[in-house]
Amino acid sequence: GAVVSQHPSRVICKSGTSVKIECRSLDFQATTMFWYRQFPKQSLMLMATSNEGSKATYEQGVEKDKFLINHASLTLSTLTVTSAHPEDSSFYICSADLAGEPLGTQYFGPGTRLLVL
Amino acid sequence: AQSVTQLGSHVSVSEGALVLLRCNYSSSVPPYLFWYVQYPNQGLQLLLKYTSAATLVKGINGFEAEFKKSETSFHLTKPSAHMSDAAEYFCAVSLTNTDKLIFGTGTRLQVFP
Numbered sequence A: 001g002a003v004v005s006q007h008p009s010r011v012i013c014k015s016g017t018s019v020k021i022e023c024r025s026l027d028f029q030a031t032t033m034f035w036y037r038q039f040p041k042q043s044l045m046l047m048a049t050s051n052e053g054s055k056a057t058y059e060q061g062v063e064k065d066k067f068l069i070n071h072a073s074l075t076l077s078t079l080t081v082t083s084a085h086p087e088d089s090s091f092y093i094c095s096a097d098l099a100g101e102p103l104g105t106q107y108f109g110p111g112t113r114l115l116v117l
Numbered sequence B: 001a002q003s004v005t006q007l008g009s010h011v012s013v014s015e016g017a018l019v020l021l022r023c024n025y026s027s028s029v030p031p032y033l034f035w036y037v038q039y040p041n042q043g044l045q046l047l048l049k050y051t052s053a054a055t056l057v058k059g060i061n062g063f064e065a066e067f068k069k070s071e072t073s074f075h076l077t078k079p080s081a082h083m084s085d086a087a088e089y090f091c092a093v094s095l096t097n098t099d100k101l102i103f104g105t106g107t108r109l110q111v112f113p
Helices: none
Strands: A004-007 A010-013 A019-025 A030-038 A044-051 A067-073 A076-081 A090-098 A106-108 A112-116 B003-005 B010-014 B019-021 B024-026 B033-038 B044-050 B056-058 B064-068 B073-078 B087-094 B101-103 B107-112
Touching (some): A004 A090, A010 A019, A019 A030, A019 A090, A030 A067, A030 A076, A044 A067, A106 B044, B003 B087, B003 B101, B019 B107, B024 B073, B033 B073, B044 B056, B044 B064, B073 B087
Parallel strands (some): A010 A112, B010 B107
Antiparallel strands (some): A004 A019, B003 B024, B019 B073, B056 B064, B087 B101
């Protein structure tokens, strides 16, 4: 149980294009979903927290117009990297929490590797 | 504000040897603490968590961690390393009354035959 999927697993795009990454909780309804960014050999940096039906809460320094988050249902959140540039190349990981679990317990997706040329 | 510090960015052990990965936390209130493992090019998998119940927490794959308030530590151990344990390990603390996690910088575990 508590499986989170991400699609695509890997994407290569040209500079200036937009890329959408999907995060789905497959066998549970997630009250909250989180989006992280991970640079090579570094830790995870929380980008934003999203709740179904409301606007995402972005961490300081994360451009909300650059990284659009939509949380359309209790099982789906999307991250759109708009007008992507090479510096946006990174590993993006989503996670979801499960109602009834202790605060902080998150289930992670397998990640999406974005390469912007 | 909560934070975690992982001492040692790299740890190398021989197969069959004890694994010890260190994590110290800072928190003004009793924390919830977590260990996650990340295999190459994959997301994170929860190994174990401490949520103010038993101080010795057993997780998956033979790992366990002990919460020591006096030392503000939550070190991860495994009695006998397997080759398959080679991965990146992250210690994390949850922000008080929220679901947010603050991650340490990670420790890469290498296991030699």
